[in-house]
Amino acid sequence: MALLEVVDVSKTFPGVKALDGVSFTLQPGEVHALVGENGAGKSTLIKVLTGVYQPDRGEIHYQGQPRSFAAPMDAQRAGISTIYQEVNLIPLMSVAQNLFLGREPRNAVGMIDRGRMEREAREILAEYGVTADVRRRLGTLPLGAQQMVALARAVMIDARVVIMDEPTSSLEPREVQTLFSVIRRLHGQGIGIVYVSHRMDELYEICESVTILRDGRLVHTGRLADLERIELVSLMLGREMSEVRRQGFTEFGGDHETPEGAGPVLRVDGLTSRTKLHDVTFDVRPGEVVGLGGLLGAGRSETIKAIGGAYPLDGGTVEVDGVSLKRPTTERAVKAGIAVQPEDRKAEGIVAGLSVRDNIALAVLSKTSRFGIVSDARIDEIVQRYMSRLRIKASGPDQRVGDLSGGNQQKVLLARLLATGPKVLLLDEPTRGIDVGAKAEVQSLIEELAAEGLGVVLVSSDAEELVEGSDRVVVLRDGAVVGHLTGDRVTTEDLMASIAAAAPESPA
Structure with missing residues (x-):
């Protein structure tokens, strides 16, 4: 019997079909890779599994029964834990407090037994290669150690399914091998692992099965050992590989x-x-x-x-x-x-609330000012030059950048970069x-x-x-x-x- 099964799940957001009839099966004790490029639907599928999103269509079966999780806490109580790439614990609390948060051991009068908590925390974390003082604030530990604390906490809640989202992104090589040792131990205990990573060497070392998503659709599922690396990349990117030159x-x-x-x-x-x-x-x-x-x-x-x-x-x-x-x-x-156009133009590039003119002018204020007074005429000249050259479609230089199409927003960002010479x-x-x-x-x-x-x-x-x-x-x-x-x-x-x-x- 499958431990976890997703059956024909779809999820749509305004203008985007994030999942389109996706099915996924995890067996007890299986380490199952979930892969796909950015926008493939991996994160959405994880959020459906853990109750962050509700599917528009399809079902989730857990331990043989149809289940619906209204919130991540419901999924966690049922035994589905998630370890995210960004550690989502409390950095100002101690290591031991984070490990036992919500499950603190109590003494005979109902008070938190701090000595027992710290002693058990040391014993548990030693298995994960963490030897730091458990009384230290979590935020003072290296990211790799924090990730191991998050993993230990996830397993401690009697998890039957552990979802790992890019778990090695902050780990040193030694810590990666410790993580793999933990995964193999969980495998031996019958715990199912969903392993999300783009590092193929890791996938082929630790995973038995693979599910590949592309543009919200399932394109392949099966034994990873039966899939050559070149085929895996081909399926992820959607390219035929019938005549790939394999040497040279x-x-x-x-x-x-x-x-x-x-x-x-x-x-x-x-x-x-x-x-x-x-x-x-x-x-x-x-x-x-x-x-x-x-x-x-x-x-x-x-x-x-x-x-x-x-x-x-x-x-x-x-x-x-x-x-x-x-x-x-x-x-x-x-x-x-050097001029840099970042990957996320909305978060790191344009200022959506400002006009086209002001967005471009941000890069040249120092070049167009004298004695602290900005030359509006010089800025207007620069803005008109680049709006014309890049064919930016806007009602005028005073239109809000946030109201432009994505392509024109990108051109405004490029105009700002070019204005720096x-x-x-x-x-x-x-x-x-x-x-x-x-x-x-x-x-x-x-x-x-x-x-x-x-x-x-x-x-x-x-x-x-x-x-x-x-x-x-x-x-x-x-x-x-x-x-x-x-x-x-x-x-x-x-x-x-x-x-x-x-x-x-x-x-x-």
């Missing part, structure tokens, strides 16, 4: 030849940041578009942010026109000529969430900017878009460069083959 698609290490007289406008050397980036190295020449390829979670956005000074680094250098930024900060990056453009998913026509316009604009001599770094989850828009592609996996695609090897087939290739074995 990756070059580990080495620099690219730079044509005489065209030195790199951007050189990135050895970028390293804890568990996120590992010795990332590449360069970009003037007039060149270099794509960053890889699945979601491969380190593409972290690389963009690190170059732009918005992500902390433990090591590595960034150079613009041969001049080192030393320790990159956003201010130094902007002054050096950059040497390098870092574009993270520049066509996400915009219609086909606007997408084509943005792609054409990127080509024009490169033709004018800008160096461009392009991130896109659309393999075809990345290949068509890039001169070269640097392939990332788990925060490290695993391949360079150049010349006639810049194809969707070679890109997916490089993403799917097993990591090279470490020398003995």
Whole structure:
């Protein structure tokens, strides 16, 4: 009998069908991978399973019985626990208090038995590799240790199903192996694990089965060992792989030849940041578009942010026109000529409540002012120039950006970046969430900017878009460069083959 079964579940939000007839089965003691690119429906499915959302259609069966959870607490009481990528415990409380929150041991008179709680917390957490003082505030522990506390708490509630959402994103390699030991122990106890991750090496090490979602639909379910990595990537991205070249698609290490007289406008050397980036190295020449390829979670956005000074680094250098930024900060990056278009334009880019004019002007206030007085005429000139050049469709420069279409919002953000006069453009998913026509316009604009001599770094989850828009592609996996695609090897087939290739074995 299945431990957990989702039967023909659908969930629709305004304008978006997040799940479309999805079915999913978890057996007792099974470690089941749930995979798919951004927007595939993984998070929505988890929220349906745990009572955050109610399905519009379909049923959930738990331990052989139809169940409906009105809230996450109902699911937790039934034995379904979730460990999220972002630790959702209370950082100002002690480790022991977080572990036993709501289930504190009591003494004979009904008071919390603090000594017993701390003693049992030490014993439990030792099994998870956590040796920190359990009296410390949780927030003072490294993220990896906090994640282990969250896992221990999830298992302590007599869980029969544990859902792990990107559980290794904050863990060091040693902590990952401890986590896998815990998962194997849970497996032996008959507890079902739903494992969400984009790290294929992990999936093939720890998971027995896999369910793949794409655009809210189920595209495959079955034994993971029966599915080659290249097939897994193909199903996730929706590309046919009948003629994939399986050899000669990756070059580990080495620099690219730079044509005489065209030195790199951007050189990135050895970028390293804890568990996120590992010795990332590449360069970009003037007039060149270099794509960053890889699945979601491969380190593409972290690389963009690190170059732009918005992500902390433990090591590595960034150079613009041969001049080192030393320790990159956003201010130094902007002054050096680096402009960053973030992945989430609404949260990190545009200011929806301001006008088109004000959004563009934000980048040039210092350039258009004298003695602290801003020149409105100069700003108007700049705004009109970029509205015309980028063909921004608005009633006028005073229209609120939040009232524009997604494509025009993206153009406003690009206009702001171009107004700074950059040497390098870092574009993270520049066509996400915009219609086909606007997408084509943005792609054409990127080509024009490169033709004018800008160096461009392009991130896109659309393999075809990345290949068509890039001169070269640097392939990332788990925060490290695993391949360079150049010349006639810049194809969707070679890109997916490089993403799917097993990591090279470490020398003995």
